[in-house]
Amino acid sequence: MTDQPHPSDITYSGYLSLDELLAAQHPLSDEHDEMLFVIIHQTKELWLKQILHEVTLAQALVRGGDLVPAYKCLARVSRIQAVMTMSWDILATMTPADYLRFRGVLGSSSGFQSDQFRRFEFMLGLKDDRFLRFHVERPAAQAALQAALVAPSLYDDTLSQLAVAGLPIPVAVLNRDVSKPYTPSEEVEAAWLEVYRDTARWWPFYQLAEKLVDLDDALLTWRHKHVVTVERIIGRRRGTGGTEGVAYLTETLQRRCFPELWSLRTKL
Numbered sequence: 001m002t003d004q005p006h007p008s009d010i011t012y013s014g015y016l017s018l019d020e021l022l023a024a025q026h027p028l029s030d031e032h033d034e035m036l037f038v039i040i041h042q043t044k045e046l047w048l049k050q051i052l053h054e055v056t057l058a059q060a061l062v063r064g065g066d067l068v069p070a071y072k073c074l075a076r077v078s079r080i081q082a083v084m085t086m087s088w089d090i091l092a093t094m095t096p097a098d099y100l101r102f103r104g105v106l107g108s109s110s111g112f113q114s115d116q117f118r119r120f121e122f123m124l125g126l127k128d129d130r131f132l133r134f135h136v137e138r139p140a141a142q143a144a145l146q147a148a149l150v151a152p153s154l155y156d157d158t159l160s161q162l163a164v165a166g167l168p169i170p171v172a173v174l175n176r177d178v179s180k181p182y183t184p185s186e187e188v189e190a191a192w193l194e195v196y197r198d199t200a201r202w203w204p205f206y207q208l209a210e211k212l213v214d215l216d217d218a219l220l221t222w223r224h225k226h227v228v229t230v231e232r233i234i235g236r237r238r239g240t241g242g243t244e245g246v247a248y249l250t251e252t253l254q255r256r257c258f259p260e261l262w263s264l265r266t267k268l
Helices: 019-022 031-065 069-090 096-100 116-126 129-135 138-152 154-164 185-196 204-236 247-253 259-267
Strands: none
Touching: 019 096, 031 069, 031 116, 031 154, 031 204, 069 204, 069 259, 096 204, 116 138, 116 204, 116 247, 129 138, 154 204, 185 204, 185 259, 204 259
C-alpha cells in the first residue's frame, strides 16, 4: 500500500497533478486557435467524467429505493450540463476561417467518438450498440461502454421502483432486453400520470421524475447549441468523423431519454 503524503507536503499543484494536466495539450499545427479547440474538448471530457461519477451513484441509490438522496446527484449533473452548453459560446469565437486553418490535422477524429458521452447516453437509456466499434483500439473504454449497454439504465431502475411501489408497470417492460433502445409504453405513461395527478401521495417519484426531465432538457439544450455552433463554424459540410455533420446532429434533437415524462404532459 502506498504511503499517504503528510498534509504539510501536499501542495496545490501536486494535489491536482497540474504538471501532468497542463502538459496534456498537444496541438498538431501552429495555428493559434487549435489550442482552444483542444482545451474545450478536454474540458468536456473532464466534466463527462464527473457526470458519470454522479449518475453511477444516483443509479445505485434509485436501484436501492433510496430516491431522495439521488436528487442531489442528478441536480449536480444538470448544472454541469449547463456549463458544458455555455462552453459552445467560447468555441463560437472561432471563425470558419480560423477552424479551416487546422481542420486537416484532425483526420477522422470527432466528438462523435467520445466513449464517455456514449456511456452517459447509455446510462440514461439511449442504447445503440453501433457505437462500440469506434473504441476497438481502447479495450478498457470499449469494455466500460459494453457494460453500460447491457446494464439497466437509470430509467429502467426508476420504472422498477415504480413497480415496487405498486404502480402498474407492465411485466414486459420490466423484463425487456435492456441492451436495446427503450420503446415508449402507454401503460408506463398511465403510471406516471397517476404520479403527476396525485403528487402528494407520490412526492418522491414526482420529484425524481422532474429531476430526470431536467437531465433530458439539459441534454437537448446542449445538442441544440452544438448544432448551432457547428453550423456557424463549418456550415453543412460533413463532420471529421464521417457523419453528415449538422444533418446528423439535428436528427439527435428528436431523441428523448424518458419519453413518457414528456408525453404525459399533454394528457394532464
